[in-house]
Amino acid sequence: MTVIDLPPEAPIVEPGVDLRSVSATVADRVLQPKAPRWWWIGFGLSLTLLMVLVVAVFWLFLNGIGVWGVGIPVAWGFAIAEYVWWIALASGGTIVSALFYLTRSPWRSATNRIAESMLLAAAACAGLMPILHLGRPGLFYWLFPYSTVMGVWPQVRSPLWWDFICLLCYILMSIMFYYTGLLPDVATVRDLAQHRRKQIFYGILALGWRGTARHWRNQQVVYYIMCAIMAPMVISVHSVVGLDFAGGLTPGWHSTQFPPYFFFGAVISGVALVIMLTIVVRHGYAFENVITGYHLNAMAKVMLVGSIMLGYSYLWEGWGSIYGSDIAERTMFMDRIFGFYAPAYWVKLVLNILVPQLLWLPVVRRSELLLFLISGGIIVGMWLERYIIVIQSLHRNYMPSYWGTFYPTLWDWATLAGSIGLFLTIFFLILRLLPIVSIAEVREIIAKGGSK
Numbered sequence: 544m545t546v547i548d549l550p551p552e553a554p555i556v557e558p559g560v561d562l563r564s565v566s567a568t569v570a571d572r573v574l575q576p577k578a579p580r581w582w583w584i585g586f587g588l589s590l591t592l593l594m595v596l597v598v599a600v601f602w603l604f605l606n607g608i609g610v611w612g613v614g615i616p617v618a619w620g621f622a623i624a625e626y627v628w629w630i631a632l633a634s635g636g637t638i639v640s641a642l643f644y645l646t647r648s649p650w651r652s653a654t655n656r657i658a659e660s661m662l663l664a665a666a667a668c669a670g671l672m673p674i675l676h677l678g679r680p681g682l683f684y685w686l687f688p689y690s691t692v693m694g695v696w697p698q699v700r701s702p703l704w705w706d707f708i709c710l711l712c713y714i715l716m717s718i719m720f721y722y723t724g725l726l727p728d729v730a731t732v733r734d735l736a737q738h739r740r741k742q743i744f745y746g747i748l749a750l751g752w753r754g755t756a757r758h759w760r761n762q763q764v765v766y767y768i769m770c771a772i773m774a775p776m777v778i779s780v781h782s783v784v785g786l787d788f789a790g791g792l793t794p795g796w797h798s799t800q801f802p803p804y805f806f807f808g809a810v811i812s813g814v815a816l817v818i819m820l821t822i823v824v825r826h827g828y829a830f831e832n833v834i835t836g837y838h839l840n841a842m843a844k845v846m847l848v849g850s851i852m853l854g855y856s857y858l859w860e861g862w863g864s865i866y867g868s869d870i871a872e873r874t875m876f877m878d879r880i881f882g883f884y885a886p887a888y889w890v891k892l893v894l895n896i897l898v899p900q901l902l903w904l905p906v907v908r909r910s911e912l913l914l915f916l917i918s919g920g921i922i923v924g925m926w927l928e929r930y931i932i933v934i935q936s937l938h939r940n941y942m943p944s945y946w947g948t949f950y951p952t953l954w955d956w957a958t959l960a961g962s963i964g965l966f967l968t969i970f971f972l973i974l975r976l977l978p979i980v981s982i983a984e985v986r987e988i989i990a991k992g993g994s995k
Contacts, residue, residue: 557832589967596961617949622676629669635813636662641773650841652984664969794875795936811849815918850899894924
């Protein structure tokens with residue numbers, strides 16, 4: 544078990560790392576002619592899982608969504624649960640990158656690019672799931688607010704329509720946000736490249752960046768404005784996802800706490816995934832001098848705060864159901880804690896609430912192994928939370944004659960595994976082609992004395 548040596552005044556960047564060395568270190572990982580062995584192993588496993596997704600989607604298109612376990616009454620299955628799960632992970636990346644930029648938190652300087660790359664990969668997986676769930680994915684464009692030429696006009700008062708608009712704006716803004724912060728770094732890689740093809744490739748991406756005072760001023764103004772837009776946007780996006788459920792009359796969904804409840808889940812799950820990826824990148828690329836124990840310790844504290852907020856939501860969820868006068872709501876909640884899906888509910892509580900309380904201990908926050916395991920447990924626990932919200936709420940509706948149990952099929956699990964493969968494939972490609980640490984922001988930290 545690796546224990547991080549974290550003195551009371553730990554440096555953000557280790558001593559000995561200067562302006563020139565950080566540029567060479569990060570750019571070298573992109574410019575090296577051959578990727579390291581660990582990258583090929585990870586990329587190979589990702590491609591394997593991606594092929595599973597391709598086969599699962601082909602079989603789905605050939606036979607329809609009946610190959611999944613969905614039916615009546617559980618008409619929303621794994622696809623919708625995974626959609627909410629992936630969008631929460633993507634939102635967590637935005638929280639780390641945009642929100643903590645506005646608070647001027649120095650620890651995000653070396654981790655924001657990892658969070659933003661995670662955001663793009665997770666958003667791609669999230670956007671795929673509702674399309675697969677439509678049954679006729681070729682008609683997904685009916686969700687667009689276009690003229691009623693075909694006799695179909697989207698219901699603009701529906702949270703499902705708000706969800707589509709918010710997600711579309713969120714993905715487009717995320718791409719522009721990522722690219723704006725990337726510009727100075729691809730210009731650095733362009734200047735350090737020795738081969739003509741790489742000079743041309745990164746030169747095109749740099750859009751003529753020369754690092755003049757005018758370029759820096761414009762880039763920083765635009766980046767700050769985008770952060771100011773992205774921070775409230777991530778709150779609105781996940782609030783609207785919560786309204787998809789709160790707007791329905793299904794027991795377990797019709798609750799005003801769903802928007803903040805979903806946002807709290809995005810905080811804890813997104814930060815947990817950033818921690819896991821940061822540990823992998825830190826050791827895989829030998830970035831221990833740039834991504835230090837200071838960063839992991841800070842993110843562990845944020846994850847602990849997210850767990851406490853989520854615990855309050857769980858407490859309120861149970862209190863509202865038991866204390867309220869809605870018999871169907873109370874029946875649903877009692878079934879949730881004692882019924883068929885009770886094991887998933889209690890495992891969710893352990894992984895999301897009880898285990899993260901270990902992060903109160905500094906020795907746990909300094910252990911990379913324990914941080915990795917706790918973060919992985921939270922990712923699993925958040926998937927179980929989405930599974931319970933979507934599936935368990937539907938299988939016990941108002942009428943007992945309308946009750947039924949959901950049993951996932953092989954193709955449900957294949958789609959889940961394949962979506963993880965899609966996420967990892969995108970992330971590993973970004974890891975190989977683009978600087979995974981923000982050179983410009985780390986150099987700014989060094990210039991301000993962050994390595995002393």
